[in-house]
Structures are given as C-alpha cells and as structure tokens.
Amino acid sequence: MEKPSLPSGTRDFSPAVMQGRKYILSVMETIFVSHGFGAMETPALENLQTLQGKYGDEGDQLLFKVLNSGDFLSKVNEKTIQEKDSKKLATQIADRGLRYDLTVPLARFVVMNRDKITFPFKRYQIQPVWRADRPQRGRYREFWQCDIDVVGTQSVVSESELIEMVQEVFFRLDLRVNIRINHRGVLDSFLPILGSVENWNSFMIVIDKADKIGKEGVIRELEARGLGMAVSAWNWLWDSKSTTGNEAKIALAESAELIQGSALQKALTDTKQILNLLGSTANVVLDFTLARGLSYYTGMVFEIELNDGRLPEDFRLGSLGGGGRYDNLTEIFGLRDVSGVGVSFGLDRVFDSLEAGTLFPVFGFNQQSVLVCAMDDTCLQFAVNTARALRAAGLHCELYPGTPKLKKQLDYANSNSLGYAAIIGNVERDAQKVSFKNLHAGTQQLLSIAEIIQVLTLPK
Amino acid sequence: MEKPSLPSGTRDFSPAVMQGRKYILSVMETIFVSHGFGAMETPALENLQTLQGKYGDEGDQLLFKVLNSGDFLSKVNEKTIQEKDSKKLATQIADRGLRYDLTVPLARFVVMNRDKITFPFKRYQIQPVWRADRPQRGRYREFWQCDIDVVGTQSVVSESELIEMVQEVFFRLDLRVNIRINHRGVLDSFLPILGSVENWNSFMIVIDKADKIGKEGVIRELEARGLGMAVSAWNWLWDSKSTTGNEAKIALAESAELIQGSALQKALTDTKQILNLLGSTANVVLDFTLARGLSYYTGMVFEIELNDGRLPEDFRLGSLGGGGRYDNLTEIFGLRDVSGVGVSFGLDRVFDSLEAGTLFPVFGFNQQSVLVCAMDDTCLQFAVNTARALRAAGLHCELYPGTPKLKKQLDYANSNSLGYAAIIGNVERDAQKVSFKNLHAGTQQLLSIAEIIQVLTLPK
Incomplete structure (x- = not known):
C-alpha cells in the first residue's frame, strides 16, 4: 500500500486553482479570437526525430523520451548493450518523446498541412510542454505555454498586432509588464566588427x-x-x-x-514602423542588447517582463513570456521561405504572479449557486424536481447526495461558498414550497420554485 | 531534412476541428458546472508506482513509460543488462509513465488531499490519456476523456444525477444514445450458484x-x-x-x-430508487448482463451506447463512454471507505459520431468577422485604427498583415469564411471612412467606423 506522490516538477490543479487558470485562459482566448486567431492542438507525443536537434544540445538532454512498447531490447544490437552507453541505447529503445515547446510542432504541422492551409495562418495553442529540467520555484517539468503565431507573411503588421495583443492581455489581467523589444538586425550589424560568427557568438555570451x-x-x-x-x-x-x-x-x-549596413537599416525601418502602428508604446521598451537566444530568431524579438510594484519584492520582476520572428520556421522540415512570428506566454508564471499579488478577481460564481437539501428520503423526489427546475431556468444548482442531518448539508454549502440553500422537509414537500435560505445574510423564506427563480434571476 | 510525421495513433487538431471539439466541451462543461462539479486537472506524468497494478496485466503492458533522464543505465545492475529482459530493465530505467485514465489520478489526488477536500467531492476532468494499444478507426493512442465523479458518498442520488447529466449532454448535442445500466449486485447473486469466484469469473467471460x-x-x-x-x-x-x-x-x-440474497435485494432497491429519481427513463435500459469489467465496480454500472439511425450504418452503434460505482476507490492508496461513482465520456468518439452524422451546428462565428484590408502602406495606420475600434466595440476583426493586392486579401477572407471586408485605400483614408463589403451578399457601402459598428451590433 504505497503512499502516493507526484513526480517532481509536476502538479495537480484543484478546482480552486483551476478557477484562476480558466480565468487567465478565458481572457487570453477572448483576445486571441477577437484578432482572428484559431485554436490548434498537437499531440503530446512526437517522434523524437521531430524534436531532436531543434533545441540545441542542452534541449536534447532535457527531452523526455518514451520507452518503446513490448520487448524493446530485442532490436538493440549486442554491442550497444555491452557498452552501457545510456545515450546510445536511448536512441534504440525510444522512438517518441514529449513535446518540448509549441513552435516545433507548429512548424511540423504547417509542413504536413501546407496544401490545406490558407496563409497567413494565425493560430493559438494552449497546451503543456515537458522539460527534464531541475525543478525550482516557478520552474516546472510539466508546464503550460500559450502561443500565438502568424505564419506565412513577412509584414511587420503582425509584429505590431502581437505586441498589441500582449498589451491587451496584461491590461485585462491587470498585471503590469514591460515589453522589451529588439531587432536582431541591430545585433547582426556587429558581425563585420567581430569578423566571424564564432566571435559574434562569444561576444553575445x-x-x-x-x-x-x-x-x-x-x-x-x-x-x-x-x-x-x-x-x-x-x-x-x-x-x-x-x-x-x-x-x-x-x-x-x-x-x-x-554600426552600418543594410541589416541595420532594415532593422531600424521595421522597428519604427512597428512602433508607429502600435496604439500605445507606453510599456514597449526598445533594448538593443536583447538577444533571446543566439540562432533561432531573425527579426524582431520580444520579452514580456513583469514590472509590478504591487507584488511581493521577490516576485516583481521576471519573464512572463517572449517571442520573435523566425524566417526559417519550417526549413528544418524541408519547406523554405515560410516566415513566422510569434509570442509565447507562460501560463504558470502568469498564474503565480497574479496569486502572489492577490490580483485575481473574486470568483463570484458559487455565490449564486443553490444547494437543495432534502431532510429525509420521502422528500428526495421533490428535491430532485426542484433542482431540475432551477437548472432548467439556467441557475446553478446542486442536490446534496443523500439525506444526512441538515447541519452536515449546510456545512457542505458553506465550505463550497454556495450562496443559497433550498431546504425541503415534510412541510415543504406537502406545500410544494421550499425553505429558501440566503446563507450569506442568514435570512429564510418559504417560496415556490417560481419565486426562487424570480429572486435569483431578476436584476438586483 | 527529414519528412515530418506523427506517431501512430496520435493526431493534430486543426482550427476547424478544434471548433467542433470546443463545442462539445462547452456543452459538457456548462452542464457539469450547473450541477456543481468543479474542474480539476492532474499531470500527464505520474509515477509508475501510482499506475502499475491498477489496470490488470493487460493495462500494465499498455502503459507508456518515460525513460529516466541522464545516464539512466548507471543504476542498473549488471545482471539485468546481461539478461536482456525488457520488462525487468524497464522497471530500472523508467520511474514515470503517462496517465492511463482519469480515475486512478483522481484516487491519488483524493488521498493526497483528503484533509483539504470537503466531501462529497464533485469534480470533472477533461484531459488526454495514453495507451500503447493497436491504433484503429476510433481508437487512438492519445485520446481525451471527460470524467465526472462524486467521491465520498454512497447515496444513489449521485447515480441518478450522473445518468441525468449524461442524458442532458446528449440531448444538447442532439445525439441519440441509450444508457444501459445494471447493478453488480445482480451478477454477484450468482456467486452461490457458481460456488467460487473463479467459476463466477469464467461464467462472466x-x-x-x-x-x-x-x-x-x-x-x-x-x-x-x-x-x-x-x-x-x-x-x-x-x-x-x-x-x-x-x-x-x-x-x-x-x-x-x-437468485436470492441480500446482494440482490440491495441491487434491486437501489435500481428502483435511481429509476424513480430520474426525470426521464426513456433511454435508460436495464440490462442484467452488463458487467463492464470484472473486478473494478461494486454497485451500479452504466454504458453509454450510441443508437442513432441518422448516422452512417457502420457508425450507428458503439460505446461513447461508461462508468459505475466503485466502493474502494482510494483503497489502493491506503485510504479505506471512500466510495465513488463516475461516468467517463470519450470525447474523440463523440466527435467522430457528430462528424459522421454531420450533426455539428454551423459555427457561425466567422460570419460576423471583419477583415480590414489596407490597399497600400500609407493606409496602414488608418486600417490599424479601424481594426482597433471595431474590436473595442466587441467585434471580431482581423487586419490583413501587409498590403498585397486586394484580391489576395479577399481570397483570405473567403477561405476563412469571414463575413465582411473593410477596404481602405487613399479615398477612404482621406475621408476617414471605409468601403464596407458584405462578402456573402456582395454589396458594398462607404461607412464610418461608427456606422459599421451599428450595422454589426444592432439586432437584425
């Protein structure tokens, strides 16, 4: 009888936590959809061939690999077994792995479906990703990304729109951020000074x-x-x-x-145009030193930085996401000249930040909910009918399962912050009415079902 | 430059497919929430210790195991390596696996959080599960379950409510099903006739x-x-x-x-009470032969059977889900006397059935959407402002990224079934008005932004 536990770096989300997560996601999705982005999902399992070599050596080491089914050793050659080389053996006993981010799966999807997609292709994707990283505060092994990308256009209108969407998201979430931006062309302009790509890479480090x-x-x-x-x-x-x-x-x-040259000129022209198109640039900070990784991006890069003085000191700063333009998104899969630009939000860090600052709204849903309480089994049928009628009127209504003492039933209502109890004993059943109790105010009235519906649905 | 592919038994969900999936889920969630069920999620990764031995030998073989990180062979003893026994080696190189269903994670959650939970605990959970099964039509290796469970009460009010929720879900989805029910007590009553549990098991087979x-x-x-x-x-x-x-x-x-005895009496009393409490028993079919696996369930069992003559012949029948009561839900993790009852919907089969019967509603959302088209870069700023104003009025509005020929922009609108185009050239920009085109009717008017908002938001 083992004591159950969770793998390190993973978490359960209780109904209370899910309320906060769903709130964040509904804010994001509303904004994504209003900008014409469609939802997309890809499988958690990808062929390792798809994932490996896309995230650098360090990324390859952080991939979770899934063991092949059945007698996986039967296909391994004797030499590999004798060598006891984990890395080599892994390539022979694991064909699949867990999604590491949402960008490589997007690239794979675009290549596999290029004949069916209308470009520019605007999709959002909200799913967990997995990294075998060392878990620490705010860093999990299974965590959620919310990505928005525009694929198949080089227009900087997309950069401007993505930055505007980031602003909208955090405005509606009431979380203060700076959006640091840069254009890789500025940094690329240093290449002639450095003399070689190797030197340039060292310089960046x-x-x-x-x-x-x-x-x-x-x-x-x-x-x-x-x-x-x-x-x-x-x-x-x-x-x-x-x-x-x-x-x-x-x-x-x-x-x-x-610094001179055409890379710089294009970078500055793009940057000016993006800043012009943006409605508000108040929290957009141009920072020429921002690189966001060395090789991946080819144009604008963004970093969403928390900067909220209302949060506890050790929470005020930190990255809530980032992104940029990658001109060769699908080239790794053999399809050239497809430019993409995207932003990735880290759902877990956004959640942790809102929680740390107690910036979540009060989730009032339960306060309009009714718990129907039957005093004994002879009242159950009327209780069921009551619950059914209230739900048919669009109300949220629970019937307590079973008929324990009323106190126990009301304790349940209070624990779950339900607003009302509809109590049904013999008297109520015979009168086909309900003792309707406002659990917040403590008041109680004998009402018909129609009257309850009126009380709960009429504007206050 | 590999040609990308997906692991067998997994799928991508394009924005068009996601619309259907989100529709199904929104129907389900609305009903779950109106009955007081709260959302919950658990990690995809579970310790194999949590999963193994819970689904029988066959289930153990279908578990996807995740390779330990780093030099996983360093901890394996020499003998195991020499034996080339995959099963034995797996236990030493894989500590974690992918979730196989949503019931065992629920049991684990309840045990780990028993001091924080108010019972009866009503949760719904909509997440993928993974099984290394042979893929075939309608059977995937990564598929979604939607589970509703009530934990911590033995009252059959819960069975009645769950069946009613199943009825509501399929009524709103407009998919015709029968809900076969039985009580394990009826089958258990045959035990004295069979003489032993082994014989009884053979009988059931x-x-x-x-x-x-x-x-x-x-x-x-x-x-x-x-x-x-x-x-x-x-x-x-x-x-x-x-x-x-x-x-x-x-x-x-x-x-x-x-057949006689107390097991039968309780079974029949329960069944009668559940049928009495149910609002409509029209599609509830009592079937004494329904067992749903031999060992797991202890009370009522349900099976949701598709029975819809409007579907293609090879699609009309089949299971869309099922469930039952399990008195010892958490006993596997050392917590006794916690009874649970639940129903699991198979999202993928529900989707496939609605699609096969073309029973999805027309998703009208795009038809109210506006594509803002700028004719050249000098019009972009006014186009951006137009899109922003329309969205601020709660409308869905896309700005075409870039300024290619109008035909290309309108082709995009048509491919995505957008209802309107707001075309902005020099004339419109100078007049601060928009050529507003109804793409369905083909009509066009020169309108101010305020007038467009009026056209799109006023009731027809």
Whole structure:
C-alpha cells in the first residue's frame, strides 16, 4: 500500500486553482479570437526525430523520451548493450518523446498541412510542454505555454498586432509588464566588427553577463577572449541602454558611425514602423542588447517582463513570456521561405504572479449557486424536481447526495461558498414550497420554485 | 531534412476541428458546472508506482513509460543488462509513465488531499490519456476523456444525477444514445450458484460471448468448462434480455427463485430508487448482463451506447463512454471507505459520431468577422485604427498583415469564411471612412467606423 506522490516538477490543479487558470485562459482566448486567431492542438507525443536537434544540445538532454512498447531490447544490437552507453541505447529503445515547446510542432504541422492551409495562418495553442529540467520555484517539468503565431507573411503588421495583443492581455489581467523589444538586425550589424560568427557568438555570451559583472567586467572578459575589437561596440550598447525613449534610441543607432549596413537599416525601418502602428508604446521598451537566444530568431524579438510594484519584492520582476520572428520556421522540415512570428506566454508564471499579488478577481460564481437539501428520503423526489427546475431556468444548482442531518448539508454549502440553500422537509414537500435560505445574510423564506427563480434571476 | 510525421495513433487538431471539439466541451462543461462539479486537472506524468497494478496485466503492458533522464543505465545492475529482459530493465530505467485514465489520478489526488477536500467531492476532468494499444478507426493512442465523479458518498442520488447529466449532454448535442445500466449486485447473486469466484469469473467471460455464439453456444461452452450448474442462471439472464421495460425486468428478478440474497435485494432497491429519481427513463435500459469489467465496480454500472439511425450504418452503434460505482476507490492508496461513482465520456468518439452524422451546428462565428484590408502602406495606420475600434466595440476583426493586392486579401477572407471586408485605400483614408463589403451578399457601402459598428451590433 504505497503512499502516493507526484513526480517532481509536476502538479495537480484543484478546482480552486483551476478557477484562476480558466480565468487567465478565458481572457487570453477572448483576445486571441477577437484578432482572428484559431485554436490548434498537437499531440503530446512526437517522434523524437521531430524534436531532436531543434533545441540545441542542452534541449536534447532535457527531452523526455518514451520507452518503446513490448520487448524493446530485442532490436538493440549486442554491442550497444555491452557498452552501457545510456545515450546510445536511448536512441534504440525510444522512438517518441514529449513535446518540448509549441513552435516545433507548429512548424511540423504547417509542413504536413501546407496544401490545406490558407496563409497567413494565425493560430493559438494552449497546451503543456515537458522539460527534464531541475525543478525550482516557478520552474516546472510539466508546464503550460500559450502561443500565438502568424505564419506565412513577412509584414511587420503582425509584429505590431502581437505586441498589441500582449498589451491587451496584461491590461485585462491587470498585471503590469514591460515589453522589451529588439531587432536582431541591430545585433547582426556587429558581425563585420567581430569578423566571424564564432566571435559574434562569444561576444553575445559575454555581454549577456553584464547584469552580473558590470560594464567594466564585460570589457575585461572581451579582452581576455581576444575580442578587443568589440569593446567600442560594447560601449555603444551600454550607452544605448541608458538612453531614454525609443525614438532617441533609434536616432542613436541611426547616427552611430560604428554600426552600418543594410541589416541595420532594415532593422531600424521595421522597428519604427512597428512602433508607429502600435496604439500605445507606453510599456514597449526598445533594448538593443536583447538577444533571446543566439540562432533561432531573425527579426524582431520580444520579452514580456513583469514590472509590478504591487507584488511581493521577490516576485516583481521576471519573464512572463517572449517571442520573435523566425524566417526559417519550417526549413528544418524541408519547406523554405515560410516566415513566422510569434509570442509565447507562460501560463504558470502568469498564474503565480497574479496569486502572489492577490490580483485575481473574486470568483463570484458559487455565490449564486443553490444547494437543495432534502431532510429525509420521502422528500428526495421533490428535491430532485426542484433542482431540475432551477437548472432548467439556467441557475446553478446542486442536490446534496443523500439525506444526512441538515447541519452536515449546510456545512457542505458553506465550505463550497454556495450562496443559497433550498431546504425541503415534510412541510415543504406537502406545500410544494421550499425553505429558501440566503446563507450569506442568514435570512429564510418559504417560496415556490417560481419565486426562487424570480429572486435569483431578476436584476438586483 | 527529414519528412515530418506523427506517431501512430496520435493526431493534430486543426482550427476547424478544434471548433467542433470546443463545442462539445462547452456543452459538457456548462452542464457539469450547473450541477456543481468543479474542474480539476492532474499531470500527464505520474509515477509508475501510482499506475502499475491498477489496470490488470493487460493495462500494465499498455502503459507508456518515460525513460529516466541522464545516464539512466548507471543504476542498473549488471545482471539485468546481461539478461536482456525488457520488462525487468524497464522497471530500472523508467520511474514515470503517462496517465492511463482519469480515475486512478483522481484516487491519488483524493488521498493526497483528503484533509483539504470537503466531501462529497464533485469534480470533472477533461484531459488526454495514453495507451500503447493497436491504433484503429476510433481508437487512438492519445485520446481525451471527460470524467465526472462524486467521491465520498454512497447515496444513489449521485447515480441518478450522473445518468441525468449524461442524458442532458446528449440531448444538447442532439445525439441519440441509450444508457444501459445494471447493478453488480445482480451478477454477484450468482456467486452461490457458481460456488467460487473463479467459476463466477469464467461464467462472466462465457456469457460475454453471447453476441457472437448465441444462447445455445453459451450453454455448450458452459458445459464444456464444467459450469453446467450455471445453465439455469444463463437461461434466466437470456430471458431477462428479451423482457421489455425496466419495471418488468425488476419484477422478473424479484420473482426469480433462482437468485436470492441480500446482494440482490440491495441491487434491486437501489435500481428502483435511481429509476424513480430520474426525470426521464426513456433511454435508460436495464440490462442484467452488463458487467463492464470484472473486478473494478461494486454497485451500479452504466454504458453509454450510441443508437442513432441518422448516422452512417457502420457508425450507428458503439460505446461513447461508461462508468459505475466503485466502493474502494482510494483503497489502493491506503485510504479505506471512500466510495465513488463516475461516468467517463470519450470525447474523440463523440466527435467522430457528430462528424459522421454531420450533426455539428454551423459555427457561425466567422460570419460576423471583419477583415480590414489596407490597399497600400500609407493606409496602414488608418486600417490599424479601424481594426482597433471595431474590436473595442466587441467585434471580431482581423487586419490583413501587409498590403498585397486586394484580391489576395479577399481570397483570405473567403477561405476563412469571414463575413465582411473593410477596404481602405487613399479615398477612404482621406475621408476617414471605409468601403464596407458584405462578402456573402456582395454589396458594398462607404461607412464610418461608427456606422459599421451599428450595422454589426444592432439586432437584425
């Protein structure tokens, strides 16, 4: 008789928690649908061939692999078994794995269904993903992503619309965020200065540490790595960070002698157009140092950063999602020239943030609900009929199963925050009326079913 | 550059399919919530310890096992590796598996949260489950279950309510079903005749073949297996099948000299009470031969059987779900005396049935949607403002990303069945009006944004 437990990094969602999650999702879905995005889902199980090699070496190690069925060892060659090499054996005994994100499945779907899809293809997808990461606060092994993507157009109207949707989502959720944006073209412009892609990659890794080692620390490390030619670029990036306002930043980049070329020009033109199209740029912060991974993105990148002073101090900051444009979304599966742009929201972090700030609305649903209580079995039939009639009128109504003491039934109503009890004993049954109790106010009246419906459905 | 594919037995759900699935789920959820059931979710990943031994040997073989991370072979002892025994090795390299149903996770949840739950605990759960079964039409390896359960009461009011909810679900979905019911107590009453549990189990296996081998075939096989003492019981069951009406069946059982005892009495009392409490018993068919597996259930059992003459012939019949009462739900995890009763709907089969019968309603949503089309980039800003204003009025509105030829934009609107196009060229921009086209009727008017909102929001 084992004591049951959950795998590390996974969670149950009780009805109380589900109320909050469904609230967040309904806000998001309403906005997604109003912008013409359609729901899509893909299987949790994908062929490992689809997943491997798409997320870098680290990602490959974080994939959950599913053991083949039956006598999976029968197809493994003797040598692999003798070598005791887990990595090699895994490739022979596991053909499938669990979805790691929602972008690679989208790319696979687009390639497999390219003849049926009308482009631009706008879909949203809300599903769990799995990563064999070390669990810690706010980081789970099974967690939910909410992705919106536009596939098959290069128009920056999509970038602008996605940023606007992010703004709408957090406005309606009443959670304060900054949306950091950048265009990879700005960073790509440093390539001539660095001389090679390898140097450029090293440069990105070093400047990514600026938060920890400071401006001078970055310079020291650049020089130590033989990247002294990039110090001026770094100085420029550091200065751009302290420049206030998006327009001023664009002007700074346009006037910089240091960085030039068509990549920069396109980046700045795109960025200006996106900022112009956006209704409100109040919480959109242009940050030339934002890279969001080295290889994946090719155009605009976004990062949704929590910045809400009402939250407990250790919760105020942090990423709630991000995204960007990837010009070669489907190329990994052999279909070229399909550009995509998308944003991914982390449902669990949004939930945790709203909860930490007690920013969820009061879920009032139960307060309009009625518990029908039968005092004994001879009253059950009338109780069933009462519950049925109230539900037929569109009300939420529970019939307590069984006929224990009234106190027990009312305790249930209170525990579940139900607003009313419809109590039925012999007197009520014979009169075909109900003792209708307002559990909040403590008042009670003898009412007919029609009168109850009137009380509960008429505007207050 | 591999050609992407999906694992056998799994599927993508495109936005068109998702509309149907969301429709089914919204019907179900509305009914579940109106009866006071709360949403719950559990992780896809469960410890194998939680899952194994709960579904019989066959079930254990159908579990998808997830390979441990990292160097999983390092903890395996040499002997196991040399033996090349897949089953044994699996126990040492896989600690977790994928959820096989929603009932065992519910039991685990109840045990782990027993101090926080108010009983009776009424939850619904809509999530995928995984079985490494041979895929075939209507049977998938990743499929969705929708479960409703009441935990912690023995009252048959719950059985009655669950059956009523099944009726409501299929009434609203406009899908014709019969709900076959039985009480395990009736079958248990044959135990004294059979003499032992083993014989009783064999008896159940044989009579389960009646569809294929007929009444006489069952008798022959019973005698061949040395179960001649059960022939009279079988004759009685066969006769009961041809008896018309639930009341007549109960009367038949009450008068049967063959079967007696308290199990039968309780079974018949329960059954009568459930049928009495039910509002409509028109599609509730008492069938004393219904067993639904041998060991799991302890009281009432249900089976939802499709019976819809409007469907294609090979689709008319089949199970859309089932359930029953299990008195020892949580005992497998060491918590005794918690009775549960539940029904599980198979979402995929319900979807396939509605689709086969073209019984889905017309999803009219897109027909009220507007595509805003800008003729060139100088019109984009006004187009963005138009889309924003329409959405602010609660309308669904898409802005075509980019400014290709109008024909291409209108083709997109038609492919996605959008009802209207708001076309914006120089003339419209300068007039701050929109050429508003009804794509169904083909008519077009020059309207202000306020006028469009009026057209689309006023009752017809």
